[in-house]
Amino acid sequence: MTGVVAAKVPAVTMPRSNDRPAKISFRNITKEFVSKARGTSTKALNGLSLDIAEKDFVCLIGPSGCGKSTLLNLIGGFEHATSGDVLLDGVRVTAPGPDRGVVFQEGALFPWLNVLDNVCFGPRRLGLPRERYLEEAHAILEEVGLLPFARHLPAELSGGMRQRVAIARALINHPPVLLMDEPFAALDPQTRVLMQEMLLRIWEHDNRTVLFITHDVEEALFLGTRVVVMSSRPGRILKDVRAELPRPRDFSVFGHPEFVKVKAELFALVREQTIAAAADASGNAGTVRTP
Amino acid sequence: MNLDRLVAFAKAASLPVAIVIVWALVTETGWVAAYVLPPPRTVVATLIDFFFGGSSQAYSGKFMAHFVESLYRVAGGFACGAILGIPLGIVLGYNRRIGAFIEPTIELSRSIPGICWLPLALVWFGIGTGTSVFLIALGSFYSIFLSTLGGVRYVNPVLLRAGRSxxxxxxSLLTTVILPAAFPSILSGLRLGLSYSWIYMVLGEFTGVNYGLGALLLQSRDTMDTPLIIGLMAVIGGLGVISDRLMLLFMTRILGMDVR
Incomplete structure (x- = not known):
């Protein structure tokens, strides 16, 4: 396993959503962003703890600037917590690695590589044999419906197609954990639903652990096994609900009475937090001048 | 060529054609003296003579001799600028800690206009190829170096994150993500550097060498040969365009890099 220090952190009993072992643990995380130029520091997260069990599909929602992307960047190994532990399988995360596939919001495909080469980037870096990963790349592109576009450059694709390539590129490494940072936010509503259904189809097939960041309540409830609502900055966890809707899910679940009811509740909660964030000195909550 | 491209070409050509018509009118009618501005046909005739020979003029049929001399200087100087500029730009763009020692000096030296180096270059390298190559290397270095540095340093951070994850x-990130991402920027630096190379070629050859397009330009001023002056201006400009196209073709087709 790359990017993870071998020192095991002793297991601590934490409240869990179910009896499976925690794949990802955030323990008492505080994250402060210090701006030397302006002499201020902003607390994005303040003492946040969250456990994500193996095979959980956790959707994290909350108002803009609540620190949900920061949380993903911490487990992704792109940023480091000011204090607290970020654990993957009980081991502290220090750097990015192929054991955590990441799908970014947009613009993260390598523009100089065609679709196939973008997808093969990971296996090539990992030194896998060419015949094996080429076959797999074709299978994955087939699954996301992009095999006819294997030789196209990202600039020649639509936004939805690009995100399908991004998903394929992350999946080919078989990461036990998939991290998704508002991957469908820039897509039109019709394309977004198709992408959500495709993602569910893939997930229902392999059941990997997913952390999915979104600001869309409907998307969170549609996709997740669990929906976690964060407060406005500094981010804390306000609500943690299990989404017990029938699977396999498709768009018809949007009309399900339970779906409608929970969606309304969560929407009200996020709205409250968004108003709080807006009222709080134009979103400067948690910012203090450093001495 | 389809109709759209034909129309676009006609639009682009209309102003040059108009200029040549006005030029021909004012010169052929004698409004402007021929030694100040010769008529277009005289310039064309001089150029034909310069390329293919036919008269007793010293430059007659001597294009290749002058061109090869200038090309040799441009190629040498540009190669020096690129060989220094690209690696230095990559290293300093990649590692800010090393950059902190070297960048301010380069920035400071850049504020000295290239022309100001001429007297010192003459002292160091004497009249001729050495001075020309030095000036061309200097002139092309800055644009190549700065574009490479910028391209490497300001790679979209999300691409680096994607690569690492x-x-x-x-x-391996340097060769698989950073350099390909910086390539368009490096290429635009090379193109800019090449255009500076032609400029400094003329400057270097103004020091009084016998052969070279810039040298001939200076000599034609001494002999008040206005048709040759104008013809050489066109030739040097044309060579700049051709060399730019050839480099673009080399980088995109032969190296297989995309320009976006």
Whole structure:
């Protein structure tokens, strides 16, 4: 396993959503962003703890600037917590690695590589044999419906197609954990639903652990096994609900009475937090001048 | 050529054609003296003579001799500028800690206009090829270096994150993400550097060498040969365009890099 220090952190009993072992643990995380130029520091997260069990599909929602992307960047190994532990399988995360596939919001495909080469980037870096990963790349592109576009450059694709390539590129490494940072936010509503259904189809097939960041309540409830609502900055966890809707899910679940009811509740909660964030000195909550 | 391209070409050509018509009118009618501005046909005739020979003029049929001399200087100087500028730009763009020692000096030296180096270059390298190559190297270095540095340093951070999370190590990241991402920027630096090379070629050859397009330009001023002056201006400009196209073709087709 790359990017993870071998020192095991002793297991601590934490409240869990179910009896499976925690794949990802955030323990008492505080994250402060210090701006030397302006002499201020902003607390994005303040003492946040969250456990994500193996095979959980956790959707994290909350108002803009609540620190949900920061949380993903911490487990992704792109940023480091000011204090607290970020654990993957009980081991502290220090750097990015192929054991955590990441799908970014947009613009993260390598523009100089065609679709196939973008997808093969990971296996090539990992030194896998060419015949094996080429076959797999074709299978994955087939699954996301992009095999006819294997030789196209990202600039020649639509936004939805690009995100399908991004998903394929992350999946080919078989990461036990998939991290998704508002991957469908820039897509039109019709394309977004198709992408959500495709993602569910893939997930229902392999059941990997997913952390999915979104600001869309409907998307969170549609996709997740669990929906976690964060407060406005500094981010804390306000609500943690299990989404017990029938699977396999498709768009018809949007009309399900339970779906409608929970969606309304969560929407009200996020709205409250968004108003709080807006009222709080134009979103400067948690910012203090450093001495 | 389809109709759209034909129309676009006609639009682009209309102003040059108009200029040549006005030029021909004012010169052929004698409004402007021929030694100040010769008529277009005289310039064309001089150029034909310069390329293919036919008269007793010293420059008659001597294009290749002058061109080869200038090309040799441009190629040498540009190669020096690129060989210094690209690696230095990559290293300093990649590692800010090393950059902190070297960048301010380069920035400061850049504020000295290239022309100001001429007297010192003459002292160091004497009249001729050495001075020309030095000035061309200097002139092309800055644009190549700065574009490379910018391209390497300001790679979209999300691409670096993607590369790392897909399994690239810090060392493989340079060749698999940073350099390909910086390529368009490096290429635009090279193109700019090449255009500076032609400029400094003329400057270097103004020091009084016997052969070279710039040298001939200076000599034609001494003999008040206005048709040749104008013809050489067109030739040097044309060579700049051709060399730019050839480099673009080399980088995109032969190296297989995209320009976006």
């Amino acid at each position: 897909l399994g690239a190590t810090e060392s």
